[in-house]
Amino acid sequence: MKRHLWTIALLAGLTFASQAVAQSKIVHDAEYYILEAQNGKKWEAEDKGIAARLKELRQKHGTPPNIVHIMWDDTAYGDVGIPAIQKVRGLNTPHLNRMAREGILFSRMYTEVGCTPSRAAIMTGRHPVRNSMFNIGMLRESHGLRASEVTLAEVLSKAGYATAFHGKWHLGDIEESYPHKQGFDEAFFTGYNQILSLHTRLAEGANASVGLIEDMLPEDPYKLDDTFITKGWVQVAEGTKNGPTRQWGDNSHDNYLKIDPEAQKRTLDFIERNAKTGKPFFVASWPNLTSFIPNPKKTSQSRSILQDGLESNIDPFVGKVMAKLKELGVAENTLLVCMADNGPMSHNPPPGLGMAETIFRGGKGDFLEGGVRVPAQAWWPGVIEEGQLVGDIIHETDLYTTFASLAGVTKEIPTDRVIDGIDQTALFLNGDTHSRRDYVFVYAGPNLGASVKGNYKRHWMTSDSVGEGSGIAAAFYFLPADPREKTPMLVNLIHLKSPFNRMRVRHELWKKKYPDLPERHGVPWTGIENATPKVEALSRPSVNLKDLPFDPLEYIEHLDGLPFDPTLDPDFGQ
Template sequence: MSMIEGIKFGSLASLVGVTVAFSPVLAQQPRKPNVVVMLMDNLGYGELGVYGGGLLRGAATPRIDALAGEGTRLLNFNVEAQCTPSRSALMTGRFAIRSGTYEVPIGGVPDGLTQWEVTIAQLLSGQGYATGMWGKWHLGSAQARLPTNRGFDEWYGIPRTYDEAMWPSLDETRSMWPSVGDKQGWSARLVEPEPIYEARSGETPRVVATLNVDNRRTMEAEITRRAVDFIKRNASAGKPFFAYVPFSLVHMPTLPNLEFAGKTGNGDWADCLAEMDYRTGQVLDAIKQAGVEDDTLVIFTSDNGPEATNPWEGDNGPWRGTYFTAMEGSLRAPFIIRWPGKVPAGRVSNEIVHIVDLFTTIAHVGGADVPKDRPIDGVDQLDFFFGKQEASNREGFPAYVADRLSAVKWRNWKVHLVWQENMYAPPQKLPLPKVINLLTDRKEERDVAAYNSWVADPAMKIIGGLEESFKMYPPIKLGTSDPYTPPSR
């Protein structure tokens, strides 16, 4: 299997180090740790108090800030440029360019992951974990590709995206966005509204509501209620669990629950930050109340950089750019990890970690082996997270925007091949790569290639290793239907 050069790979182990308790009669099996991943939607780097936002954005985020103090906070956690690619990378440990999930699906072709892909939920389910998900999937809207056919025992949420909440409300909510009238506007006869599903493994998903603005406002409360129930139910039963909680906030339309509307006095965005912090706290409280806090790995992060559409623009902190680009404001996301007694509390690191690494690391935590019949780009970061080493097991990665290789990050350097400052700007292929020193130029304003051309060498090794692996394992094309069989080598 060909792997990307320039990236150091950590060793895999078959089981997390835990203490085995012995009785005089027989050895008890060690308890498998629980895993809770809270994935915010388009939460920019500069929104949370602990990342320089909070009150500066109109609402404090005390629960999330406290979580950062209880664990390790990363300053250089990187995601893919769009929602679907990031979620695909998390679920499979593979760069989305490999899986045909490198851009948000528009419609008209099969969308999402082929059934050939192996998800982290499938790996953990095979290790005896209860698996649950609540929120946006965005990795396939056909029934065979929905979460409960991809390793999750239960799911509540939407198959695609929250933009579609605006369709049924175009004429109902004129104060928010312009009405185009009945004659030329959206109609369910033309395009069906997005369903909200409730599903369990082995059963046909059941449509419980239609996504509209009213239901959009209540999604966070319902996601939290179901996640809390799942955590308490499985903790009570003594069953290890994987809770994947892809929250809806702060994706456009960025609207708070009516219980939070007007709470901050600083507008919808601040009200949403306040609600997001509160819902996060509810999940953390459930873990504690269930008595499994010390046995639970908690990850809090975001799938993308900030929103770019008025009036829901997000904040990218000290960086430049929005999602749908290869700027740092797109690639860097907030990231907090907590596991009491294992992950150092109060630690802050600027080491590079990529969202694909969560797949491999969580598999290690759960005692699962990653697939050996395909390239897995994620590296095991458990020793780094545990503080056993200061350096990440990754030095860099290629940054794709859709199917365009737009940049390469290596250590604290960025090499731009395509220039695009925000999602609405046209991408421009550069005649010569731009080299940016991210330590001295966080806004990516100064090309220092003339006297740092040496940076191209390690960057090109990353690209070369990726392209070499494509020869042995050709990328899956966007819109590939099932069943997919990889070409013989």
């Protein structure tokens, strides 16, 4: 079998064994080298102009550019930034729309399919399949981002950046995954997602018909197991680089509602502090967007939680950030990127959530365009030209490499692993048609769901499970004519079979040299200074170990050895 694969590799025109990738260079995915071989000279010439421009900016401002990255959940392409779609959807985000008008609106920003993988991708510059960060973390997930991953904070710190994380981290509940253990100077973070907002006694009324937490229900007279449902967790925590970790407030819904205001206050304060001292800064400010408990007041025209979140939370915050950057005189030395982390939760939204498909089929959890093609925009007054609509493919991992490049610390990116992110500085600075990527591998959990190459897309699995599917497991689509991926063209596009196969073989053979890592497991919520008894209990076996014929901690360590099937895994796609 192995020999067979190498034969295919030779047919694909590459011999991986002899491919000399200098260890001082970033190791990209195999596909990139196919592009570099054809466009490298042009890019080299373009890079000279870019280097000169960045040098000039640095001389002007004294530091490399500040970077503000704002990301929120589950929004369809066009639900922000495109007024003619907002009119249909009853949405209105004037600050984000102005930001788009004053900068770049991307029409092909690709993310991963869910919150945890999407966040991991930006933080590590790698598809989450490479470090098994594809599971959406839920209460007592007992896993997280491993220490050996090199985050954007760690890379930018090497360039002297002050770094902060504020908001929804969702990259694990094990201690090594906390953002201030992953390179951030300061962190204020949630380990899980917004479902936390339902897991509180104060949510009782709203949960009456949902009943997510046993604790809120009448006592079950048949109950034999008191350990099955998790009772202790940390809603939000804070810490400074490699220092102690403290829970912030309690697990109440009241406290949940304070998270975003506090995170945003800290972001604005962080920007102000560093702008005043002249230290370059990087802040990832990822709001919770919303609580799952609907606001009973008539705050939104479209009567949706999504609208409440976008209009009364995200949009004013983006407006404040832009105003603050201008007020502090650092707007012309700051790149602001705003985006969603994945497509809308369109399959089984809670009533009143307001998330729906717009142009693309599918949503969160899907390898369809609707799952991974998100609203995204960039703003950098005086540097990024106004009013650009950019049709190039860009993947969120590219932000990792691009931010490092803008900071001048590309060399700090680890070279012992595949970095999927490509340096897209040229796209940000020179605009439309200047992308260095024409492909995306779209993973659904650990499985390759689809490959995108230019305007073509191949599905490797059937999309029937997400409705309206073709029932064909390997189908070819031409996206401009069929953005909803409804009509596979097996006859018209069958000439793409071998090219897509070659692309996949290259991608998978490269993994022989740079293998994917298993999930990193551990005991959740250790190292919390002010841990409640329920949180402390998470570190101890919930039954007397001597009563068991096995060690539950050992069992946790081996969870990743289980066969994984996304259709069986209740975490996947939620």
